[in-house]
Amino acid sequence: MRIKELTIYGFGRHRNVTVTPGERITIFFGENEAGKTTIHQFILQVLFGFPPKNGALLRYEPKDGAAYGGKLLLEDPEYGQFEVERVRGRSAGDVTVRFSDGTTAGQEKLSAILRQYDRTAFESIFSFSLFQLQGLEQMDADELSRTLLSSGTTGVDLLLQLEKKLEKEKGELFKKSGKNPRMNIVLKELRELETAMKEQRSRMDEYGPSMERLHETGQLITQKRQELDGIRQEAGKLQAMRLRLPAEEERKKLTAELERLGNAVFPPNGIREQEMLEAKKVETEAVLSRSRYELEALTDRTEGQADPEHLTVLKVLLDKEQDWQDLRQQEYRCASEQTRLLNEQQHLLDRLGAADTETAAKLRSADSSLAAEQRLQGLAAAVERAEQAAQSCETEWRRAKEQEDRSLAALRQHQAGKPSAEDEAAASKWPGVRIRLAEAKAYTALAGGQQADGASNAGWVIIAAALIAMAAGAFLKQWALVLFGLLTAAAAVILLKKRPAEDRQDDREQEMRALVKAYAGKEEDYEKLCSRVAEYARTEEQLQLTVRQSAGQREALGAELARIRDTEEENGRLLQQALAVHGFQPYASPGMIPELFRMLNKLQETDRLLADLTDELLAIRSRLDTHRRKAEDCLGRELPETDLYTVIRQYAGSLQEQVNAAETGRVQAEQLKRTIHDKENELKTYREKELALFAKADAADKKTFYEAYDRSQRRQALTARLDSLEAQLASQRDADVRDISETELAALEDHQEQRLADIEKELTALTEEQAALRHKTEALLTEDAHLLTQQKFESKKAEFNELAMEWSVKQAVAEAIRQTMADLKETKLPAVLQRANRHFHHVTGGAYDTLAIGDSDHFLALRSDGQSFSIAELSQATKEQAYLSLRLALAGELLGDAPFPIIMDDPFVHFDGRRLSRMIGLLEILAADHQLFIFTCHEELAAQWPDAAIITVSEIGNSQEAVKL
Template identity: 40%
Template sequence: MRIEKLNIYGFGKHENVTVDFGPGITVLYGLNEAGKTTIQQFILHILFGFPQKNNVLLRYEPKSGGKYGGQVHLVDETYGKCIVERIRGKSAGDVTVYFEDGTKGGEVQLNTLLRQYDRASFESIFSFSLLQLQGFEKMDEDELSRTLLASGTTGVDSMLQLGNRMEKELGDLFKKSGRVPEMNVKIMELRELEIELKDEQEKVGEYAPSIERIREIDDLLTELREQEKELMQGSQKLALVRQLLPLHQKKQALVARLSQLSAITFPVDGIRRYEMLAGKLTEAEASKQRLEEEVAELLARMPEQQEFERIAELETLLAKETEWHRWQTAVTFEEDNVSQLTSSKRRLLDRLGIKGFEAENTIFEADVSIQKEENMHKIIRELTEGDQQMGFVNRQLIQVENELADTETEISGTERTAPTIKELEHVQQWPKIRQQLAEAKAYVSLRGRSAGQKSLMIPALLVILAIAFIVFGFIQKEWLIIIAGVIVIGLGISLYSKRQDQTPDSSKLQQMEKIIAAYDGNEDQMEELTERIGIYKRKKEKLQEVFMALERKYQTLTSELENAYSNRRQIELELANFLGLYGFNEIPSTAIIPELFRMIREVQEVTRELNDAVLRRQTIQQQIVERLAEAEKIVRKSAPKEAIYEMLRREFIQLNEQAETIKSLSAALERKQSALKETSSLANSLLEKVQALFSEAAADTEEAFYAAYNIHQEALRLKGQQEDVDAQLASYGHLELPDGVMDDELRIKLDDNSAILLSISERLNVLINDKAALVNKTERLLTDENYGRKLQLFEMKKSELAELAKKWSERKAITEAIRRTMSELKEKKLPEVLEAAERLFCELTGGNYESLSVTETGHFEVLAKSGMRYPIVELSQATKEQAYISLRLALAASIVSTAPFPLMLDDPFVHFDEERLSRMIELLDNLQNKHQFIYFTCHEVMKDKWQGATILNVSEIGNERGAMVI
């Protein structure tokens, strides 16, 4: 792609300018502020769009308000000749691309033409200046290596900036030995909370062993009851064995004993039921006693006074705290706003030059509607158009005057070449003399022969010769030869008519010979004179016609200029009347009239805003006073405005804590009373069941119940023995005693079982009492909420730390991805660019440095001819710049197939000595067949350094003839 020409409609200081670029390197020379940078920015603005008005880049809009934009003429290998035109329009301007085949396009086609490159990508590769090289001297090794790496690979610069930002955010989140980063702060808070939790856990730690002990007691109770059951079954078996003793001796005793015991009754499974009810009754009574103690304790802790109405009022006011702070902020804001608006109003009035109350009222009451503004712009536009029209007519008038002067000069020069009167007479007589000369030559030729030789042959030969002259004249388009042929034909016919009867005339022959002697040999001279006089006459007539046309055009332009002056005076009068409505007696520059109108509108807006701000401030101050009085009434004491909500908050916290205590104690009391009621009901129910068992056993006490049980058991045993004896007697006839078994031994065993059962019963009672005490203890631990609050806070802090850790991990992942991407660029993309840059660097340094490489740590180093390696930071400023330029040129060469853009260089060689500069220029000369180079410089000596380059003097730009080629 090559830029052929620039057409600048209006851009910065340039207006109606054409800049033609040469086929090779183009050097744009100009002094400071000549407009070199403006041309460079014009190319970038037209290709990539005008920047936003709030952008750091300048828009370079024409100060005179003329047409904004221009054209860039391009030649592309793929798309042929193209014209990119961008003019004022939307924010980036309205762009049109004209292709060679007559088609048009917009932004989409322009992006395709520019290979989807944006301005930043283009400037990072194809445009660099001295400003980018001046900071090399102050860079350390890392910064310099990153800059060189960014210049050698596209897109690395933004990636490095993102990596630096991520590294900074990582440091803000966590440092190994830091105290300020957020994660370090959270970790310290968690450690402190962990210590507090350990203290609470020591208290709560007693809960788990108590629960475990309760479970153990339940297991022991179950086990003891199983043992009790087994022992009872064993006792029954022993009793049966004793009943098998001599049946015959015992049968009468059993019958007698059973007759004595037949009147005693005992509930079924009475002992087990009694012991189960006794255990439950003991537990219920223990729980009841514990609950009665707790209810008494809660009643003792219950506060006497409760102020729920004040709490509600405080809560209502505290809910409006945001409103209170908003009022405070709003008052401060409105006071600042009033001050600023007053200052702004005064400043605007001073800038407008308005002094006095009457003048201010005129400004305040002035009509600044859209219609008035449109009317103002219409007048200014008409005035500007009138000025432009006058300027255009003036320029045309000056051009016509110059053309008239040039035409008069040409007419005068033409008249100096005018032929003389004698030459004019010769030319006028020449046709007649030419005919006479031809006749004379023919006559002398014919008269020189004898009369006897005259025949019809001579006229025939003359006719043939004449025909040949005519044919040759037509072929050569020589009208004189054709005329001569016609004359010869006439002469032949004349001779043929006279033939032999013609008498010789010696006087006529002499006359003819005189004519031949006078004019023979002057034909060419006379023909040249005739042609020259004809050219003179035609040129003079043409110049006179042009002169007359220019005079008519001059008269027309003069009339147009007078009309334009008259129209402008009328518009100025209309503008003066318009400005008089706003208190201005003089007409300022048209460029500042919209600003004056805007400032008048701004004064009115500021005045309205000032009045509104004063009213809002008064309203808010009244609300603050009312709120302060309401708060003092609730807290029952006076308080400063700044601390009123702090006092309300303390009062609310105090009352709320009291209310929470009452609420908690009331809930606990209600819960305990309900439990006490249930426990009392349970105890009464169990006691009734026990009494029912006693009544059924006809016993009043536990001992009597157990005695009745024993009697019942005895009766059962005897009855069983009797049945067995009867069965055995019926079956076997008589009972045989077991060998080695004595009645005393069986009795001892039964006594032992009874003792064990008694021991188990006592142990059951002890375990039931222990369980009741442990249950009481665990319920007290459950009501303590301090550990829960601390644990909840600990979990919240852990969650916050997890969120921060997630952020840290995300940024760490991005940093690692950038590091890997940089590594991949170094391994894949950079070697190709580095290899080409190494050759260029070696060439630019005259072979002093043989290689340019990147170390494993990411730093650039060079290999000198002597074999020594040097970090890039240790090289001179000019050598660093040579490395940077080598990388830029190598990168541009590596992507020339996909991005064949021209390179724009803004004086990047000023630090080079003569030898380095010569090598640099020679290198660019060798590369110009691949790239178009556009070099901007303010150093006059650089003009002489380029051989065969197109040198444009930017200082001469400004007229309609374009840049001056030196």
Template identity: 40%
Template sequence: MKIRKLVIYGFGKHENKTIDFRDGINVIYGHNEAGKTTIQQFIVQTLFGFPQKNSAQLRYEPKAGGKFGGQVHLHDEVYGNCIVERVQGKSSGDVTVYFEDGTTGGEEAVKALVRQYDRASFESIFSFSILQLQGFERMDETELSRTLLSSGTTGVDTLLRVEKKMEKEMGDLFKKSGRNPEMNVRAIELKEMEKELKSEQERMATFAPKMDRIHEIEREWLEAKAAYESLRDQYRALELELQLLPLRERKRNLARRLDEVRKSSFPSDGIRRFEMISGRLTELEAKKRGLSAELTAMAEKIPTYPRPEMLTEMERLLAREPEWHEWRSAVGSIHERLTQLNLKRMRLLDRLGLDTSDELLQADVSIHQEEFLYGQLQELNDMNQQIGYIDRQLTQLENELRDIRTDQLSLQKNSPTEAEKKQAEEWPSIRRRLAEAKAYVHMSRSSRDDGNPQLLWMVLLVAAAISIVGLIGDQWIVVGLGACLAVIAALSKIGKRSDQPSLKNVEMERFINEYAGQEAEMEALIVKVQDYEQRHSLLEEAAKANERKMGVLEEEYGAIVQEKERLEQSISEFFVAYGLRKIPNPGILHEFFGMARSLQEIERELEDAARQSAEIQDKIRMRQTEVERLVPAGASESSIYEKLRSDYLSVKEKAQAFKALTQKIEETQMQKQEVGELLSSLRSQQQDLFTEAGVETEEQYYKAYADYQESLTLMQQLEDIESQLSVHGAGEDVSGRSEGELREEVHEVERRLADLEEIMNSFVKEKASLEVETEKLLTDDSYQRKQQLFEMKKAEFGELAKQWSVRQAVVEAIKGMMEELKEKKLPEVLNGAEKLFSELTGGTYMSLALSENGYFHAVAQDGRRYPIIELSQATKEQAYIALRLSLAAAKEKTAPFPLVMDDPFVHFDEMRSSRMFKIMERLSAKHQFIYFTCHDKIVEYWTNATIINVSDIGSAKGAMIR
């Protein structure tokens, strides 16, 4: 399986982004916070579902809103080219799989595509990062060996966690020589309780005979009580019989009267049924007339039925609408691809310094030619490095200058207006005048109120003191304020003779009313203006200093370039044949030839894409011709299916209207027929009522009803008496006993009840005496309580033993499974891992071995075995990575997934990293690698890989690929 492209609608910080991948190694490069992890999570979550909202994993919903989700374009050896699209919907998202044959699928299709793997299984084999390697230093030998074992076999890590948990819980339940585990504590308690129960049993043995007599008395008392209750029931029955004698006599009299009156019959509920049938007949006759009128109106409105073959053809074309959109999408994708290829071609030409590619397409870009040029350009390498260093410094300064300009623009947007600046400049003067006005008005009012000359002199003294303080401190504003206060006091002295305020006083009050209450607002405005001017000045100084540094660097850059041109002059003629106007850097000679080869490959891809576009355009024109036969001409290509759908809905609506009206006519005719049949039935029921009542007319029918009511009244009275008798459970009197006989029998039962009461009282007295005797010997129920507590403890102990047995069975099953994994599955992975581990360590260690107790050892060249815990951090990581890569290789046939790595080699030195990269390049023939990194050296190493700079990812135009 290969990932061809990612189309991100909205995921985290990425929105409307497209990223293309290729076979082999794909390096996703970007600085911290650039969004690399977001892309890695997009791949995993699109294939395996978004996390739950309450999950610890992030959902990466778009920061700025918009559509959540995207597409992953795949190529699979079994399913071919397909697209997995997942967007926001249910908790894990709504997923759709588009196959190249035009079919689609849902979650089941995704599971089949990922070979029924879930996210945890995928990440345990095919995705790992530096975070999984950072905990090695803190592991002991057992934890480290188990981690390596789980990396070489899928599912082992889960089994190991379960085994450890079960062993801990078993230890908490029972230990052979322990005292604190729950089962040990319960066993000790049971032994002590068993001794106490035996003691209680011996003490209770002396009370058995007396208890037996008490039980015998209770049994005899119960027998006497049963006989007493039976006589009581007989007594109540005789009393009831005496009470019911008058009711039975009344019942016999009503029965004789009913036999005399009952001479006519009448239908049950006859009047209500007759009136209901009469009303229903009137209603149905009116309904029948309405249905006839409705049928006539619908027959006039029925439309013409449209041609069925036209509707069928429209449905066929609409069913193939996804194919039409897929063609158009494919054309757009091809155009996008052509645009990207042309852009890439232009970028390559720009980087090569060429206007056209004609000369370079015919040029020799073989390895021999590259080696020949490399020797000549090696002399320019040092100078190119200097130029690159200065260029990076200039870029950094440009970025800093751009940030300064951005801050200036942001500051300018929030700058105070000219009116605010003017208000801030004028406010000190206004504030001084406002204070003078307030003092003047206050003094004027005080003078008018009480005319106190002492207050005037006090104000003058205060004014003099303020002026002296201002003179001492060289604060002329304070001196002016004191003088103003003195003038105001003098003026108030002059104007105190008048009862009305002076014109100046009125002017001062108007000034106070205009500006009073604005002090806080204007002070805040002054602070805002001062802060703006200070920040503006600082930003201007920073920009000028940055520009001066850039000028110095640019001068140095120009001097180095001149020296470089002198060296390039001697070999410039060699590159004329390649169409180059300047000599490339020796360090990028390999990149130049790689770009030249890429340029030739792009030209071939452009020709292939143009051919595919022409074929699809032919299909689009043929489909457009088919659609235009059914819709009026003139519709554009983008709206032709909308027009077809609109016409189809119109035709279908006419057909549905015709069918609906036809169906309604048929239903109305059936309703009319049913109404007629119901009318006949009701007339027949009306005649049946007349026949049952023995009459022929409606008047005779009502007269028969009146005759029937008297018999009903008598029957109701008879029923009331029977209901009273039934309440007491009395039936017919078959004994024939008189009232005197019943009363004599009642007296006999009363005598027998008195004898039984005397016998029962004697039993009660004897029992009470025995209970008093036994109470001194046994006054509590301690034995029962201890017996019950003993049984409860036994049940608790049994439940704990059951729990311990279950956990023991689980541990034994996991151990058996682990042994089977070591013997059958792990050797295959270890064989491949040994070769990789040996290559990674440069032959220092020849293989990895697993001891009988489950610990990993590294075998050196001399045969010595070193426990994995004694190796360095980097060597432990090499063993882990070797096992993971070997496991992925072993599952190539059943799970051919790409390998996703997030900077797992940062602890490796340069030599170990070089070996690791060579192994990845060798494995990339069968596996696709997606490598996330923020290190420039890794990008520089993989010149032949697909480099995707996350910082340069554009919108729908795709990612920047080098």
């Protein structure tokens, strides 16, 4: 599966971004906070869903309310090319899968495309960062096997989950020393039921004594209840005596108070009648007062008179208000349009750069035809082309200048290592010295053997050696050796031809021996010196040639740049002249010319509209002045133009109100007079009725009337209470109640209460004992409790057997899963480790051969010399190489079942140059099968991938393409 395109609607800091990654390797480069992790999380969340809002992972929702989510364009060997879009929706977002044939699907299809991987499984293999490459030293073979074998296609992850579930359920069923597991609880209940059964069997012998005691308690309870009834009857008599004593005392007090109040009569409903009369009096007085006040006010208001004829003239004038309003609206519309056009005109002049009236006049009279626009646009385009050519030429000139400077710097640096004058002199002399030295060596060799009998044989030996040297030099192309052999042979021939008598040439021999002594053994040093001096001369000549070439190129580009600048200046002058003729500012580009002419046409059109609008506005204002003068003549004063008819309407309304008020006032005055007369008669009647009511209660005024009412109410309450007491005392006279003092009555009540409490206590104890005995004998008689306990025991025993069977089944399934895991470990893990070992051997440059599993099931790194190291003993970089080798081996092994991209977040920061180079070589090989995404903030790391697609995260925007570097 390969990601062809990322489209971000809104995710974190990115908005409306489209990124096209490379086919094989893509480097996302950017500084911290540039948004690399945001893109990494975007890929994972679009594929596997947005995390919960209260979860540990960030959701990257846009803060400005922009659209949330995006889509990925994917290509899969099984499903072809399709899009996965995820946007805001439920907690994980709403996902849509669109295929190339137009069909769509949802989350279920996406899970199938992802081979049932969830985010955790995907990140455990295909997506990791530097922090996830830690902890290998704590990982054993079993944990690695689970990670390697947890593949959504094989179902091993489901088996692992089932194993954990079974282990948990087994723990819930039974633990050896547990209390809460179900089997432990049932086992405890079985033991308790067994103990209860033993106790119930021992109680069966207690039945006879319990029945005898049950009969005795029944008789005692009957006897105690009879005593209790007698005491309660006596208590009732004492209670009747206590009730009679306070009743007699209260009757005496009530009788005395009734005699004090007397027998005065109060009329029925007297208070209600008086309050009604009082309310009617107050209401009538209020109406009477208000009517009198209104009559006086009405008289004051109607004293003036209105002018009906003046009102008629005003009404005629008001009939023309609509015409006035229409003219006002037309004036407002024209004025507003005039203001708008003036503002637009000034805006256009400002945009066109008209700083004075002369420039504005040029613009108004300028030629705005299409031909003039195209002519100016052609001139501006010529200026722009000349500028671009000048910039390009100037760039080339700078490059040539930089090349010249670098060549001069290299030449100066080279000249700093120039051989000394003595070395140069020695090197120049050495070729001649070398020939003379060979001659001297041959001469001294021949001279030393002339007195021996075999002198001639030695000469021939030297000739043979010289010939061999010449042949070897010719074969090796060492011409100095050939020349040396030739000279040696010639010297030997000369010596052979000379007679022994020549030994007298001692001076020649001494000279030759001195030369040999001076240079013998130093030939190699002088040869190296000659080579160094010659190499210096050749390099200096090459550098000087490079400097001359760079200077020539710079001078040629300078001349070309001057020519282009002249052309640019001439085109600019022509453009400025053309712009000045039209009144434009002299800085227009080809893109600005159409906009300038559009604004010029708009300005000229605005001038024409303003002229027409000014004439129309003058005519409207003339008609408005005519209306205003007529209104001022009618009202006799100057009027504001804005509120002209408002003033007229207010004045006419005032006159109309005066006319109407005069007629209405007359009618209201008559009505008020009648109301005042009627209310005065009503008030007199109410006062007479009130005095008659006071006379019935024998009261002189309102205060004494209410006092009489209070006495009447008190008398009624006392009479009712006295009647109640009489009835109570009459009922007690028939009972067996004797007269007794308060002290004697209290003593009898205390004695009865004590006897009653003692008997009730004894009765309660006997009743409880009787109930316990009855329950005990019934249980012993029927033996139901024993049978029930035995039934519970058998039920719990069956339940325990079922739980034991369930525990055995889970144990067997868990053991089968563990055996399956062991088999998978034996079959699949070796292939992954074999692949990982090849990767590890490659990235460590052969320093380590394999990753092996030690006796403690933890990983060991085996060095090429046979030494083994635990992962904790390796350097940080080597640890990361080991873990990366395992991760990449697992991804390669799962390629057929899970062909996903591999996403890495800065995993190489601890690698030096050699390690990084080898890791890059390995990833280049893996990129043939996997698409690789590498996120980094290190610029030097991005530069290490010449064939990768480099995406600078801080510069991405809409439709951003991957850039090949």
